[in-house]
Amino acid sequence: MSTRYSASDIAKRLAADVHSGKYRPDEMFPPEREICEQYGVGRNVIREAMTVLQGMGLA
Numbered sequence: 001m002s003t004r005y006s007a008s009d010i011a012k013r014l015a016a017d018v019h020s021g022k023y024r025p026d027e028m029f030p031p032e033r034e035i036c037e038q039y040g041v042g043r044n045v046i047r048e049a050m051t052v053l054q055g056m057g058l059a
Contacts (some may be wrong), residue, residue, distance in 0.1 A: 005039045006047035
């Protein structure tokens with residue numbers, strides 16, 4: 001059974017990547033397509049995750 005990621009899950013993971021130094025706060029995240037493939041979700045989920053990150057001041 002595969003893991004189903006929510007927008008909140010993905011936002012938390014991307015935020016953790018920023019805090020760990022994988023991405024700088026002023027750096028763009030990978031393209032939506034790459035994040036979709038990484039987590040096995042559609043673009044609408046990634047867009048929602050980006051909205052969450054914007055609210056956190058990280059996107």
